Every structure is written in C-alpha cells, then in structure tokens.
Amino acid sequence: MFSVLEIRFVDIHGKLKAMNVPVNIHDLQTAQSDPIFAEGANIDGSSIAGFTPLENSDLHLIPEADSIIELSYTEEPKIAAMCEVRQHNKIFVGDTRSRLKAIIDEKLTSRGWTLKVGPEPEFFLLKDNKPVDTGEYADIFPNAIAEGVIKRFPSHLEKAGITCKVHHHEVGSGQYEIEIKHSEVLHAADSIVTYKAIVRALAAKIGYSATFMPKPFGDANGNGMHFHLSLWEGEDNLFATENPSEVSTMGQQFMAGILDHAEALTVIVAPTVNSFKRLVPGFEAPVYVAWAPLNRSALCRVPMFQDPYTARFEYRCPDPSTNPYLALTAVIAAGVDGIDRKLDLPPLVKSNIFKLTSEERDKLGIKTLPGNLFQALTCLENDRVIQEAMGIHIFNHFLKIKKNEWLQYSTQVTDWDWKEYIDI
Numbered sequence: 001m002f003s004v005l006e007i008r009f010v011d012i013h014g015k016l017k018a019m020n021v022p023v024n025i026h027d028l029q030t031a032q033s034d035p036i037f038a039e040g041a042n043i044d045g046s047s048i049a050g051f052t053p054l055e056n057s058d059l060h061l062i063p064e065a066d067s068i069i070e071l072s073y074t075e076e077p078k079i080a081a082m083c084e085v086r087q088h089n090k091i092f093v094g095d096t097r098s099r100l101k102a103i104i105d106e107k108l109t110s111r112g113w114t115l116k117v118g119p120e121p122e123f124f125l126l127k128d129n130k131p132v133d134t135g136e137y138a139d140i141f142p143n144a145i146a147e148g149v150i151k152r153f154p155s156h157l158e159k160a161g162i163t164c165k166v167h168h169h170e171v172g173s174g175q176y177e178i179e180i181k182h183s184e185v186l187h188a189a190d191s192i193v194t195y196k197a198i199v200r201a202l203a204a205k206i207g208y209s210a211t212f213m214p215k216p217f218g219d220a221n222g223n224g225m226h227f228h229l230s231l232w233e234g235e236d237n238l239f240a241t242e243n244p245s246e247v248s249t250m251g252q253q254f255m256a257g258i259l260d261h262a263e264a265l266t267v268i269v270a271p272t273v274n275s276f277k278r279l280v281p282g283f284e285a286p287v288y289v290a291w292a293p294l295n296r297s298a299l300c301r302v303p304m305f306q307d308p309y310t311a312r313f314e315y316r317c318p319d320p321s322t323n324p325y326l327a328l329t330a331v332i333a334a335g336v337d338g339i340d341r342k343l344d345l346p347p348l349v350k351s352n353i354f355k356l357t358s359e360e361r362d363k364l365g366i367k368t369l370p371g372n373l374f375q376a377l378t379c380l381e382n383d384r385v386i387q388e389a390m391g392i393h394i395f396n397h398f399l400k401i402k403k404n405e406w407l408q409y410s411t412q413v414t415d416w417d418w419k420e421y422i423d424i
Contacts, residue, residue, distance in 0.1 A: 005031075258334050
C-alpha cells in the first residue's frame with residue numbers, strides 16, 4: 001500500500017522537483033488506475049527556474065503511468081512518477097523533458113532509431129564537507145571506508161528501475177561511482193535525476209552528504225558523468241561492425257557530429273562556473289576536441305569491447321551538474337547532424353594529448369574546449385543546430401540565467417584575491 005505519490009518534474013537546471021499527493025494505491029501494477037493520473041496537480045511556474053513569468057504562471061502536471069517507481073528509502077510507503085508539464089492544455093515549451101521527447105520523435109523515432117545511453121555519474125561522499133576516506137581508484141575496505149555503505153545503494157536504485165552495472169571507489173578521496181546500465185535515452189535521463197536524489201537521500205539518512213558538484217576540491221579529480229552512446233534499430237546495434245573495439249561508419253558519423261559541435265555542447269553538458277574547474281589538464285577530464293580508441297585523454301573514445309552487440313563510444317565531457325534532458329537533447333541533435341552531413345572523423349590521436357605541446361596539437365588540428373562559462377556561452381550562441389534543438393524558450397532562458405551566473409561569479413572577491421593582491 002502506497003500513501004503518497006510524488007509527481008516529479010525538473011527545472012531548467014535539471015533539479016528534481018515534486019508535488020506530493022496523498023493516494024491510496026495498493027501496488028505498482030494497478031497504480032495507473034488511480035484518478036490522480038488523470039487529474040494531475042497544478043504548480044506556480046514563476047517559482048521554477050526557466051519556466052514562466054508571474055503574470056502567466058499557472059502550469060499543470062500530468063503524471064506518466066509508465067514512469068512509476070517505488071521509493072524504498074522513505075519512511076512512508078511512497079511512489080513517484082515523472083510528469084508532462086502543460087500550459088493552457090498544451091505541452092509547456094519550457095519543460096526540458098518534453099523537449100527531449102520531441103527531439104527523440106523528430107530525430108530518432110521517425111527513422112526507426114533508438115539511442116541508448118549508459119551514464120557514469122560520480123560523486124563524493126562527505127562528512128562535515130570533508131571526504132569520508134582517503135581511498136584511491138578501486139580501493140577496498142578499510143581504505144574505502146564507506147564501501148559497506150555504498151554497497152547498499154544499488155538495491156534501492158534497482159527498486160526505482162535503475163539497473164546498476166558496478167560500483168567502486170574512484171580516484172579522489174571519498175569519491176565513488178555506481179555505473180548505470182545503458183537504456184533508452186528518455187529512461188536514461190529519468191534514471192540520472194532519480195539516481196542523484198536517491199544517493200543524496202541515502203547518504204543523508206546515515207549522517208553523510210553526497211555531492212555531485214563537478215569540482216569540489218581543487219587538488220583532486222572532479223566528478224564526471226560520461227555518456228556511453230549507441231544507436232539502435234530494433235535489436236540491431238547500428239554502431240556495430242565485425243571487428244571488436246571498432247564502431248561502424250554511422251557510429252563514426254555520430255561521433256563526428258559530437259566533435260563538430262563540441263564547443264557549443266560544452267555549456268549544455270558542463271553548465272556551471274564550477275564545471276570548468278574540472279575541465280583542466282591533469283585530472284583525466286577532457287580538454288581537447290579529439291577522438292581515439294581507448295585513449296582517456298580524448299573527448300570521445302571507443303572503449304574496449306569484444307562483442308559487437310556492445311559497440312559504443314564514450315563522450316567524456318558531461319558532468320553531473322547538467323540537466324540530462326537538455327544534455328541528451330543536444331547530443332542527439334549533434335550526432336544526427338553528423339549522420340545527415342556524413343561527417344568524417346578527424347585523424348585519431350593515440351598519444352596522451354595532455355603531454356603534447358601547443359605546437360604539436362596545432363599540427364594535429366586539435367582544438368581546445370572553451371575555458372570558462374562565458375566562452376562556452378558564446379560558442380552556443382554561434383551554433384544554430386544546438387539552439388534549434390533546445391527550442392527558443394529554453395535557449396533564451398538558459399542563456400539569460402547562465403550569463404547572470406557568470407556575472408555573479410565575476411564580481412566575487414575571494415580569499416585568493418586577498419592573498420594575491422592585498423599588498424599591491
């Protein structure tokens with residue numbers, strides 16, 4: 001018996017929001033027959049980032065029955081469902097989840113294709129804002145002191161419809177990763193926002209905090225959220241070839257689209273001032289626009305696999321601060337643009353790009369990603385393909401909010417400023 005339904009949606013940042021509705025639902029299988037799935041709930045859109053102005057703020061939420069999940073970590077029996085956001089009885093143009101659905105229909109479903117995404121969200125587990133351990137990559141107990149805590153997380157994720165592949169300690173002290181099994185793109189986006197909510201809630205219940213901040217500590221690796229991407233037609237992986245660890249011509253074209261739009265994509269998939277403190281040399285985060293098999297210094301890489309059924313490539317720029325609906329909208333637009341234009345990949349780069357000189361990179365034609373939020377926003381303003389995929393409402397609100405974020409950051413006087421300049 002479930003007594004509460006969370007009707008869920010996200011703001012323009014991808015932050016999960018919900019209206020809690022009392023219900024009397026016996027089980028998940030019969031939940032959709034409850035009147036709430038037809039009635040929905042109203043919200044004030046002017047209180048949600050990127051939604052509506054005060055003078056036209058009424059929005060309506062209709063929960064989607066096929067997205068129902070159980071929240072096993074709450075005190076009261078509770079279920080949740082993502083919703084369709086409507087305004088004046090039409091799909092609200094500012095809802096990034098609905099925008100992703102529209103791009104899926106336009107770019108993928110109309111051609112008989114499905115994009116599958118395997119996200120790898122990383123997070124730091126903290127106690128009083130300090131890492132809970134001093135472990136390193138793949139460490140076990142006692143170096144990974146929170147291993148016993150983390151191993152309980154996947155069962156709660158599984159009950160919420162998220163299949164976990166593996167969990168392990170990451171490179172940074174107190175840093176962990178629970179890999180999510182690849183799934184259809186909309187489900188993958190739903191899984192990311194649910195994953196973050198569950199990890200935070202479970203950490204809080206035991207007196208810890210979990211942060212998905214891209215770069216919480218200046219001297220440590222940041223939190224990434226790499227996307228493993230593959231395109232399917234029915235049961236056929238369109239990126240597969242007869243050769244292990246290679247992707248098809250279509251896979252190469254999709255990857256070439258990502259590289260071609262890489263500079264504009266950056267501010268969508270790594271959208272905060274703090275994101276660009278992760279995207280620096282020396283911490284395994286991508287900085288240069290290049291691709292290669294296996295090479296983790298490249299923006300896109302083809303990981304090792306033996307079974308062509310698992311053919312894919314990894315896009316390494318995204319971090320967990322992204323709105324996954326907006327990020328995957330942009331990824332689809334860029335990748336399909338690469339297919340439509342039959343783009344060729346640039347020459348692969350086998351070297352550790354971080355060790356190349358600027359002259360060597362120039363000779364190889366390797367471009368650099370934007371170095372800060374302002375530069376990245378300028379790149380977005382110059383990319384019509386990504387703008388059109390976002391839609392005019394979302395693009396305009398995103399641009400305004402992010403320019404204001406940059407302005408606020410640029411006018412801050414920090415401790416570093418005092419230490420560096422107080423004696424001038």
